Amino acid sequence: MSHFQYQNDELYCEDVPVAQLVEEFGTPLYVYSKKTLLEKLNDIQTAFAEVEPVICYSVKANGNLSLLKVMNDAGSSFDVVSGGELYRVREAGGDTTRVVFAGVGKTDAEIRFALESNILMFDVESEAELDAISAIAADMGVIGPVALRLNPDVDAKTHSKTTTGKKGNKFGMDIERASELAKKVLADPHLALKGIHMHLGSPILTTDPYAQAVKKAIDVVAEYRNEGHEIDWINLGGGFGISYKHDEGLPASEYAKVIVPGVKEAKCRLALEPGRYIAGNSGILVTQVVFTKREGGKLFIIQDGGMTDLVRPAMYDSFHGVWPVKSTLDPQGNWEKEHDGCEKADVVGPVCESCDYFAKDRSLPPVERGDLLSIFSAGAYGTVMSSNYNSRPRAAEVLVDGKEYNLIRRRETWEEIIAHEKV
Numbered sequence: 001m002s003h004f005q006y007q008n009d010e011l012y013c014e015d016v017p018v019a020q021l022v023e024e025f026g027t028p029l030y031v032y033s034k035k036t037l038l039e040k041l042n043d044i045q046t047a048f049a050e051v052e053p054v055i056c057y058s059v060k061a062n063g064n065l066s067l068l069k070v071m072n073d074a075g076s077s078f079d080v081v082s083g084g085e086l087y088r089v090r091e092a093g094g095d096t097t098r099v100v101f102a103g104v105g106k107t108d109a110e111i112r113f114a115l116e117s118n119i120l121m122f123d124v125e126s127e128a129e130l131d132a133i134s135a136i137a138a139d140m141g142v143i144g145p146v147a148l149r150l151n152p153d154v155d156a157k158t159h160s161k162t163t164t165g166k167k168g169n170k171f172g173m174d175i176e177r178a179s180e181l182a183k184k185v186l187a188d189p190h191l192a193l194k195g196i197h198m199h200l201g202s203p204i205l206t207t208d209p210y211a212q213a214v215k216k217a218i219d220v221v222a223e224y225r226n227e228g229h230e231i232d233w234i235n236l237g238g239g240f241g242i243s244y245k246h247d248e249g250l251p252a253s254e255y256a257k258v259i260v261p262g263v264k265e266a267k268c269r270l271a272l273e274p275g276r277y278i279a280g281n282s283g284i285l286v287t288q289v290v291f292t293k294r295e296g297g298k299l300f301i302i303q304d305g306g307m308t309d310l311v312r313p314a315m316y317d318s319f320h321g322v323w324p325v326k327s328t329l330d331p332q333g334n335w336e337k338e339h340d341g342c343e344k345a346d347v348v349g350p351v352c353e354s355c356d357y358f359a360k361d362r363s364l365p366p367v368e369r370g371d372l373l374s375i376f377s378a379g380a381y382g383t384v385m386s387s388n389y390n391s392r393p394r395a396a397e398v399l400v401d402g403k404e405y406n407l408i409r410r411r412e413t414w415e416e417i418i419a420h421e422k423v
Protein backbone atom coordinates (compact mmCIF):
# COMPACT_ATOMS: atom_id res chain seq x y z
CA MET A 1 0.00 0.00 0.00
CA SER A 2 1.03 3.60 -0.48
CA HIS A 3 2.16 5.50 2.57
CA PHE A 4 1.15 8.78 0.94
CA GLN A 5 -2.56 8.98 1.81
CA TYR A 6 -5.26 11.63 2.16
CA GLN A 7 -6.71 11.77 5.69
CA ASN A 8 -8.99 14.57 6.94
CA ASP A 9 -8.69 16.36 3.59
CA GLU A 10 -4.93 16.58 3.58
CA LEU A 11 -2.01 14.51 2.38
CA TYR A 12 0.06 12.56 4.88
CA CYS A 13 3.37 10.81 4.46
CA GLU A 14 3.05 7.92 6.90
CA ASP A 15 1.88 9.67 10.12
CA VAL A 16 3.05 13.16 9.26
CA PRO A 17 0.96 15.84 7.48
CA VAL A 18 2.93 16.96 4.45
CA ALA A 19 1.91 20.59 5.11
CA GLN A 20 3.65 20.40 8.49
CA LEU A 21 6.92 19.43 6.78
CA VAL A 22 6.57 22.40 4.44
CA GLU A 23 6.10 24.76 7.40
CA GLU A 24 9.42 23.58 8.74
CA PHE A 25 11.46 23.09 5.56
CA GLY A 26 9.81 25.16 2.81
CA THR A 27 9.31 24.25 -0.87
CA PRO A 28 10.26 22.73 -3.24
CA LEU A 29 10.66 19.78 -0.91
CA TYR A 30 11.26 16.09 -1.54
CA VAL A 31 9.51 13.88 1.01
CA TYR A 32 10.36 10.18 1.27
CA SER A 33 8.60 7.38 3.15
CA LYS A 34 10.95 4.92 4.84
CA LYS A 35 8.15 2.35 5.20
CA THR A 36 7.54 2.37 1.44
CA LEU A 37 11.25 2.00 0.67
CA LEU A 38 11.50 -1.01 2.98
CA GLU A 39 8.29 -2.62 1.74
CA LYS A 40 9.38 -2.34 -1.89
CA LEU A 41 12.82 -3.79 -1.13
CA ASN A 42 11.16 -6.57 0.84
CA ASP A 43 8.80 -7.34 -2.08
CA ILE A 44 11.82 -8.10 -4.25
CA GLN A 45 13.79 -9.94 -1.58
CA THR A 46 10.77 -12.18 -0.92
CA ALA A 47 9.78 -12.73 -4.56
CA PHE A 48 13.26 -13.94 -5.53
CA ALA A 49 14.23 -15.62 -2.22
CA GLU A 50 14.45 -19.08 -3.82
CA VAL A 51 17.58 -18.12 -5.81
CA GLU A 52 19.27 -16.25 -2.93
CA PRO A 53 19.43 -13.00 -4.85
CA VAL A 54 21.81 -10.17 -4.16
CA ILE A 55 19.63 -7.10 -4.56
CA CYS A 56 21.88 -4.27 -5.66
CA TYR A 57 19.80 -1.13 -5.17
CA SER A 58 20.62 1.14 -8.09
CA VAL A 59 22.23 4.21 -6.55
CA LYS A 60 21.55 6.31 -9.65
CA ALA A 61 17.81 6.29 -8.87
CA ASN A 62 18.30 8.12 -5.58
CA GLY A 63 21.67 8.16 -3.89
CA ASN A 64 20.95 10.22 -0.78
CA LEU A 65 23.20 8.85 1.98
CA SER A 66 20.27 8.30 4.34
CA LEU A 67 18.39 6.24 1.75
CA LEU A 68 21.52 4.19 1.09
CA LYS A 69 21.85 3.57 4.83
CA VAL A 70 18.21 2.44 5.04
CA MET A 71 18.86 0.05 2.13
CA ASN A 72 22.12 -1.24 3.59
CA ASP A 73 20.59 -1.85 7.03
CA ALA A 74 17.81 -3.85 5.34
CA GLY A 75 20.30 -6.15 3.62
CA SER A 76 20.49 -4.53 0.19
CA SER A 77 23.67 -4.17 -1.77
CA PHE A 78 24.31 -1.58 -4.48
CA ASP A 79 24.69 -1.06 -8.22
CA VAL A 80 26.96 1.89 -9.03
CA VAL A 81 27.96 3.55 -12.29
CA SER A 82 30.74 5.88 -11.16
CA GLY A 83 33.46 6.37 -8.60
CA GLY A 84 31.25 9.04 -7.04
CA GLU A 85 28.43 6.57 -6.48
CA LEU A 86 30.83 4.03 -4.99
CA TYR A 87 32.15 6.77 -2.71
CA ARG A 88 28.56 7.44 -1.59
CA VAL A 89 28.04 3.76 -0.78
CA ARG A 90 31.23 3.76 1.31
CA GLU A 91 30.26 6.96 3.11
CA ALA A 92 26.83 5.50 3.90
CA GLY A 93 28.57 2.51 5.53
CA GLY A 94 27.62 0.12 2.72
CA ASP A 95 29.33 -3.25 2.27
CA THR A 96 31.37 -2.75 -0.92
CA THR A 97 32.16 -6.45 -1.34
CA ARG A 98 28.67 -6.98 -2.81
CA VAL A 99 28.70 -3.92 -5.09
CA VAL A 100 28.41 -4.25 -8.88
CA PHE A 101 29.83 -1.53 -11.13
CA ALA A 102 28.34 -0.88 -14.60
CA GLY A 103 28.87 1.96 -17.09
CA VAL A 104 30.48 2.31 -20.52
CA GLY A 105 33.17 4.83 -19.58
CA LYS A 106 34.90 3.78 -16.37
CA THR A 107 38.13 5.74 -15.92
CA ASP A 108 41.39 4.24 -14.63
CA ALA A 109 40.95 6.09 -11.34
CA GLU A 110 37.44 4.66 -10.94
CA ILE A 111 38.62 1.12 -11.76
CA ARG A 112 41.43 1.41 -9.23
CA PHE A 113 39.06 2.74 -6.55
CA ALA A 114 36.66 -0.14 -7.21
CA LEU A 115 39.44 -2.74 -6.99
CA GLU A 116 40.65 -1.15 -3.73
CA SER A 117 37.06 -1.35 -2.48
CA ASN A 118 37.02 -5.07 -3.25
CA ILE A 119 33.73 -4.92 -5.19
CA LEU A 120 31.83 -8.06 -6.22
CA MET A 121 32.25 -7.47 -9.97
CA PHE A 122 32.55 -5.01 -12.81
CA ASP A 123 29.90 -5.19 -15.52
CA VAL A 124 32.31 -4.89 -18.43
CA GLU A 125 30.98 -3.11 -21.50
CA SER A 126 33.85 -3.38 -24.03
CA GLU A 127 37.14 -5.08 -24.83
CA ALA A 128 39.03 -1.86 -24.11
CA GLU A 129 37.53 -1.74 -20.62
CA LEU A 130 38.50 -5.38 -20.05
CA ASP A 131 42.09 -4.53 -21.00
CA ALA A 132 42.11 -1.55 -18.64
CA ILE A 133 40.81 -3.61 -15.69
CA SER A 134 43.39 -6.32 -16.42
CA ALA A 135 46.29 -3.84 -16.54
CA ILE A 136 45.24 -2.07 -13.33
CA ALA A 137 44.60 -5.35 -11.51
CA ALA A 138 48.05 -6.59 -12.59
CA ASP A 139 49.65 -3.39 -11.32
CA MET A 140 47.85 -3.78 -7.97
CA GLY A 141 48.64 -7.51 -7.73
CA VAL A 142 44.95 -8.47 -7.54
CA ILE A 143 42.48 -10.33 -9.72
CA GLY A 144 39.74 -8.23 -11.35
CA PRO A 145 36.30 -9.86 -10.95
CA VAL A 146 34.27 -9.28 -14.11
CA ALA A 147 30.87 -10.00 -15.62
CA LEU A 148 30.40 -9.42 -19.33
CA ARG A 149 27.55 -7.05 -20.08
CA LEU A 150 25.63 -8.54 -22.96
CA ASN A 151 23.35 -6.69 -25.28
CA PRO A 152 20.67 -9.39 -25.68
CA ASP A 153 18.88 -7.49 -28.47
CA VAL A 154 15.58 -7.63 -26.61
CA ASP A 155 13.00 -4.88 -27.12
CA ALA A 156 11.88 -3.71 -23.67
CA LYS A 157 9.14 -1.53 -25.28
CA THR A 158 10.00 1.46 -23.15
CA HIS A 159 10.94 5.08 -23.96
CA SER A 160 13.60 5.34 -26.69
CA LYS A 161 15.79 7.36 -24.32
CA THR A 162 15.77 4.63 -21.66
CA THR A 163 16.02 1.47 -23.78
CA THR A 164 19.40 -0.21 -23.36
CA GLY A 165 19.21 -3.84 -24.47
CA LYS A 166 18.53 -3.40 -28.20
CA LYS A 167 21.16 -3.69 -30.94
CA GLY A 168 22.55 -0.24 -31.66
CA ASN A 169 22.47 1.02 -28.04
CA LYS A 170 25.81 2.05 -26.56
CA PHE A 171 25.56 -0.45 -23.70
CA GLY A 172 27.17 -3.86 -23.45
CA MET A 173 28.27 -6.01 -26.38
CA ASP A 174 26.83 -8.52 -28.80
CA ILE A 175 26.60 -12.06 -27.47
CA GLU A 176 28.98 -13.33 -30.19
CA ARG A 177 31.58 -10.72 -29.40
CA ALA A 178 31.30 -11.43 -25.66
CA SER A 179 32.09 -15.11 -26.41
CA GLU A 180 35.43 -14.07 -27.88
CA LEU A 181 36.14 -11.91 -24.86
CA ALA A 182 35.28 -14.76 -22.50
CA LYS A 183 38.10 -16.76 -24.13
CA LYS A 184 40.43 -13.81 -23.61
CA VAL A 185 39.51 -13.65 -19.89
CA LEU A 186 40.31 -17.34 -19.50
CA ALA A 187 43.83 -16.72 -20.72
CA ASP A 188 44.36 -13.69 -18.47
CA PRO A 189 45.71 -14.36 -14.96
CA HIS A 190 44.58 -10.92 -13.77
CA LEU A 191 40.89 -11.44 -14.53
CA ALA A 192 38.19 -13.83 -13.33
CA LEU A 193 34.88 -14.21 -15.16
CA LYS A 194 32.15 -14.33 -12.51
CA GLY A 195 29.02 -14.00 -14.54
CA ILE A 196 26.98 -12.24 -17.17
CA HIS A 197 25.07 -9.02 -16.95
CA MET A 198 22.10 -7.67 -18.93
CA HIS A 199 20.02 -4.57 -18.34
CA LEU A 200 17.15 -4.23 -20.78
CA GLY A 201 15.88 -0.72 -20.19
CA SER A 202 13.62 1.14 -17.80
CA PRO A 203 10.76 1.21 -16.90
CA ILE A 204 9.56 -2.18 -18.19
CA LEU A 205 5.90 -2.95 -17.59
CA THR A 206 5.74 -6.49 -18.96
CA THR A 207 7.58 -9.66 -18.02
CA ASP A 208 8.22 -10.87 -21.54
CA PRO A 209 11.54 -9.04 -22.13
CA TYR A 210 12.92 -10.65 -18.96
CA ALA A 211 11.71 -14.09 -20.08
CA GLN A 212 13.53 -13.62 -23.40
CA ALA A 213 16.70 -12.39 -21.69
CA VAL A 214 16.81 -15.27 -19.20
CA LYS A 215 16.51 -17.76 -22.03
CA LYS A 216 19.55 -16.24 -23.70
CA ALA A 217 21.40 -16.12 -20.36
CA ILE A 218 20.96 -19.87 -19.78
CA ASP A 219 22.62 -20.67 -23.13
CA VAL A 220 25.49 -18.24 -22.59
CA VAL A 221 26.24 -19.56 -19.10
CA ALA A 222 26.32 -23.14 -20.44
CA GLU A 223 28.69 -22.10 -23.23
CA TYR A 224 31.10 -20.31 -20.87
CA ARG A 225 31.10 -23.22 -18.43
CA ASN A 226 31.91 -25.62 -21.27
CA GLU A 227 34.96 -23.53 -21.99
CA GLY A 228 36.16 -23.83 -18.41
CA HIS A 229 34.81 -20.73 -16.67
CA GLU A 230 33.28 -20.98 -13.20
CA ILE A 231 30.23 -18.83 -13.79
CA ASP A 232 28.24 -18.10 -10.62
CA TRP A 233 26.15 -15.07 -11.46
CA ILE A 234 23.37 -13.99 -13.74
CA ASN A 235 22.76 -10.27 -13.25
CA LEU A 236 19.53 -9.14 -14.92
CA GLY A 237 19.94 -5.45 -14.10
CA GLY A 238 16.99 -3.30 -13.10
CA GLY A 239 14.06 -1.84 -14.98
CA PHE A 240 10.98 -3.11 -13.10
CA GLY A 241 8.21 -0.57 -13.82
CA ILE A 242 5.98 1.19 -11.29
CA SER A 243 2.56 2.86 -11.28
CA TYR A 244 2.87 6.47 -12.37
CA LYS A 245 -0.74 6.77 -13.59
CA HIS A 246 -2.93 4.18 -11.91
CA ASP A 247 -2.03 0.62 -11.01
CA GLU A 248 -0.11 -0.12 -14.20
CA GLY A 249 2.92 -1.45 -12.29
CA LEU A 250 3.42 -5.19 -11.75
CA PRO A 251 4.37 -6.70 -8.39
CA ALA A 252 7.91 -8.08 -8.15
CA SER A 253 6.44 -11.58 -7.88
CA GLU A 254 5.28 -11.37 -11.52
CA TYR A 255 8.83 -10.71 -12.74
CA ALA A 256 10.07 -13.49 -10.44
CA LYS A 257 7.75 -15.99 -12.15
CA VAL A 258 9.66 -15.68 -15.42
CA ILE A 259 13.14 -15.13 -13.98
CA VAL A 260 13.51 -17.60 -11.10
CA PRO A 261 13.00 -20.87 -13.05
CA GLY A 262 15.67 -19.89 -15.60
CA VAL A 263 18.19 -18.91 -12.94
CA LYS A 264 17.60 -22.24 -11.19
CA GLU A 265 18.00 -24.10 -14.47
CA ALA A 266 21.33 -22.35 -15.03
CA LYS A 267 22.37 -23.20 -11.44
CA CYS A 268 23.43 -19.61 -10.86
CA ARG A 269 23.05 -16.94 -8.19
CA LEU A 270 20.91 -13.97 -9.21
CA ALA A 271 21.86 -10.32 -8.97
CA LEU A 272 19.27 -7.61 -9.63
CA GLU A 273 19.69 -3.83 -9.82
CA PRO A 274 16.30 -2.29 -9.07
CA GLY A 275 16.17 1.46 -8.56
CA ARG A 276 12.80 2.86 -9.58
CA TYR A 277 10.80 -0.08 -8.15
CA ILE A 278 12.17 0.72 -4.69
CA ALA A 279 12.48 4.50 -4.72
CA GLY A 280 9.93 5.70 -7.31
CA ASN A 281 6.73 5.64 -5.29
CA SER A 282 8.61 6.20 -2.03
CA GLY A 283 8.91 9.91 -2.70
CA ILE A 284 6.94 13.00 -3.65
CA LEU A 285 7.99 16.51 -4.59
CA VAL A 286 6.03 19.21 -2.79
CA THR A 287 5.77 22.64 -4.39
CA GLN A 288 3.86 25.85 -3.79
CA VAL A 289 1.64 27.70 -6.23
CA VAL A 290 3.22 31.09 -7.00
CA PHE A 291 0.59 32.43 -9.43
CA THR A 292 -2.20 31.23 -11.65
CA LYS A 293 -3.05 32.81 -14.98
CA ARG A 294 -5.34 32.33 -17.96
CA GLU A 295 -3.78 32.86 -21.37
CA GLY A 296 -4.55 31.57 -24.85
CA GLY A 297 -7.66 29.85 -23.59
CA LYS A 298 -5.71 27.88 -20.98
CA LEU A 299 -5.34 27.85 -17.22
CA PHE A 300 -1.71 27.82 -16.07
CA ILE A 301 -0.78 26.87 -12.53
CA ILE A 302 2.69 28.29 -11.97
CA GLN A 303 4.45 26.77 -8.99
CA ASP A 304 7.93 26.98 -7.49
CA GLY A 305 9.08 23.51 -8.59
CA GLY A 306 10.63 23.18 -12.00
CA MET A 307 12.51 20.98 -14.42
CA THR A 308 15.59 21.76 -12.33
CA ASP A 309 13.98 19.75 -9.50
CA LEU A 310 12.30 17.01 -11.55
CA VAL A 311 13.36 16.84 -15.19
CA ARG A 312 11.47 13.69 -16.21
CA PRO A 313 8.46 15.38 -17.87
CA ALA A 314 10.74 17.74 -19.83
CA MET A 315 13.15 14.98 -20.79
CA TYR A 316 10.93 12.00 -21.47
CA ASP A 317 7.38 13.45 -21.49
CA SER A 318 6.89 11.41 -18.33
CA PHE A 319 3.59 11.37 -16.49
CA HIS A 320 3.50 12.27 -12.78
CA GLY A 321 0.38 12.52 -10.66
CA VAL A 322 -0.23 16.07 -9.40
CA TRP A 323 -2.74 16.98 -6.69
CA PRO A 324 -3.18 19.70 -4.04
CA VAL A 325 -1.78 18.75 -0.62
CA LYS A 326 -5.03 19.98 0.95
CA SER A 327 -8.09 18.70 -0.88
CA THR A 328 -11.59 17.54 -0.04
CA LEU A 329 -11.38 15.23 -3.04
CA ASP A 330 -9.25 12.09 -2.78
CA PRO A 331 -8.39 10.84 -6.28
CA GLN A 332 -7.11 7.56 -4.76
CA GLY A 333 -4.10 7.42 -6.98
CA ASN A 334 -6.13 7.70 -10.18
CA TRP A 335 -4.40 10.78 -11.56
CA GLU A 336 -5.77 10.65 -15.08
CA LYS A 337 -9.44 10.49 -14.18
CA GLU A 338 -11.54 13.61 -14.76
CA HIS A 339 -13.03 14.20 -11.32
CA ASP A 340 -16.12 16.38 -10.66
CA GLY A 341 -15.42 19.98 -9.76
CA CYS A 342 -12.09 19.97 -11.57
CA GLU A 343 -10.78 22.06 -14.43
CA LYS A 344 -8.06 21.29 -16.94
CA ALA A 345 -4.81 23.13 -16.36
CA ASP A 346 -1.11 23.06 -17.21
CA VAL A 347 1.10 22.80 -14.14
CA VAL A 348 4.29 24.64 -15.03
CA GLY A 349 7.48 25.81 -13.33
CA PRO A 350 9.37 29.11 -13.27
CA VAL A 351 12.27 27.99 -15.50
CA CYS A 352 12.67 29.80 -18.83
CA GLU A 353 11.97 26.80 -21.05
CA SER A 354 8.69 25.76 -22.64
CA CYS A 355 9.39 22.18 -21.60
CA ASP A 356 9.36 23.22 -17.93
CA TYR A 357 6.11 21.56 -16.88
CA PHE A 358 4.88 18.77 -14.60
CA ALA A 359 1.43 18.18 -16.13
CA LYS A 360 -0.44 19.25 -19.25
CA ASP A 361 -4.23 19.52 -19.67
CA ARG A 362 -4.67 17.85 -16.31
CA SER A 363 -8.03 17.85 -14.55
CA LEU A 364 -7.38 19.47 -11.14
CA PRO A 365 -9.39 21.02 -8.30
CA PRO A 366 -9.27 24.83 -8.04
CA VAL A 367 -6.02 26.11 -6.54
CA GLU A 368 -4.76 29.56 -5.69
CA ARG A 369 -1.56 31.39 -4.85
CA GLY A 370 0.09 29.84 -1.77
CA ASP A 371 -1.54 26.40 -2.10
CA LEU A 372 0.72 23.37 -1.94
CA LEU A 373 0.89 20.72 -4.65
CA SER A 374 2.24 17.21 -4.47
CA ILE A 375 4.01 15.76 -7.51
CA PHE A 376 3.79 12.01 -7.01
CA SER A 377 6.13 9.11 -7.93
CA ALA A 378 9.13 11.44 -7.71
CA GLY A 379 11.40 9.34 -5.49
CA ALA A 380 13.46 7.89 -8.36
CA TYR A 381 15.36 10.01 -10.90
CA GLY A 382 14.13 13.17 -9.21
CA THR A 383 16.67 14.80 -7.00
CA VAL A 384 19.59 12.90 -8.60
CA MET A 385 18.86 14.54 -11.97
CA SER A 386 18.27 18.00 -10.52
CA SER A 387 20.38 20.97 -11.61
CA ASN A 388 21.17 24.59 -10.84
CA TYR A 389 19.94 25.86 -14.22
CA ASN A 390 18.57 29.41 -13.90
CA SER A 391 20.71 29.51 -10.70
CA ARG A 392 18.01 27.72 -8.78
CA PRO A 393 19.08 26.13 -5.49
CA ARG A 394 18.43 22.41 -5.25
CA ALA A 395 15.45 21.30 -3.14
CA ALA A 396 15.66 20.00 0.42
CA GLU A 397 14.90 16.34 1.21
CA VAL A 398 13.11 14.87 4.23
CA LEU A 399 12.84 11.21 5.26
CA VAL A 400 9.70 10.26 7.20
CA ASP A 401 9.58 7.25 9.49
CA GLY A 402 6.19 6.85 11.19
CA LYS A 403 5.68 9.99 13.27
CA GLU A 404 9.35 10.93 13.05
CA TYR A 405 11.12 12.77 10.28
CA ASN A 406 14.58 14.06 9.50
CA LEU A 407 16.02 16.57 7.08
CA ILE A 408 18.41 14.41 5.03
CA ARG A 409 19.59 17.16 2.66
CA ARG A 410 19.19 20.80 3.41
CA ARG A 411 18.17 23.31 0.79
CA GLU A 412 21.04 24.76 -1.21
CA THR A 413 21.77 28.50 -0.94
CA TRP A 414 22.63 31.08 -3.60
CA GLU A 415 26.09 31.35 -2.00
CA GLU A 416 26.65 27.62 -2.48
CA ILE A 417 25.63 27.78 -6.12
CA ILE A 418 28.48 30.20 -6.91
CA ALA A 419 30.94 28.86 -4.31
CA HIS A 420 33.30 27.23 -6.85
CA GLU A 421 33.43 30.18 -9.24
CA LYS A 422 36.07 32.88 -9.42
CA VAL A 423 36.07 36.41 -10.75
Ligand code: LLP
Binding pocket: 058, 060, 061, 079, 102, 162, 164, 199, 201, 202, 203, 237, 238, 239, 240, 273, 274, 275, 276, 277, 312, 316, 380, 381
Ligand atom coordinates in the same frame (compact mmCIF):
# COMPACT_ATOMS: atom_id res chain seq x y z
N1 LLP B 1 21.11 -1.17 -13.91
C1 LLP B 1 21.59 -0.49 -14.97
C2 LLP B 1 22.77 -1.00 -15.66
C3 LLP B 1 20.95 0.68 -15.39
O1 LLP B 1 21.41 1.34 -16.44
C4 LLP B 1 19.80 1.14 -14.70
C5 LLP B 1 19.12 2.38 -15.10
C6 LLP B 1 19.35 0.41 -13.58
C7 LLP B 1 20.02 -0.75 -13.23
C8 LLP B 1 18.17 0.82 -12.76
O2 LLP B 1 16.99 0.85 -13.48
P1 LLP B 1 15.59 0.98 -12.71
O3 LLP B 1 15.39 -0.26 -11.90
O4 LLP B 1 15.68 2.18 -11.84
O5 LLP B 1 14.57 1.14 -13.75
N2 LLP B 1 16.38 8.68 -15.90
C9 LLP B 1 15.44 7.70 -16.44
C10 LLP B 1 15.84 6.29 -16.14
C11 LLP B 1 17.22 5.97 -16.64
C12 LLP B 1 17.64 4.60 -16.19
C13 LLP B 1 19.09 4.41 -16.41
N3 LLP B 1 19.55 3.12 -16.03
C14 LLP B 1 14.05 8.02 -15.88
O6 LLP B 1 13.89 9.00 -15.18
O7 LLP B 1 13.09 7.30 -16.20
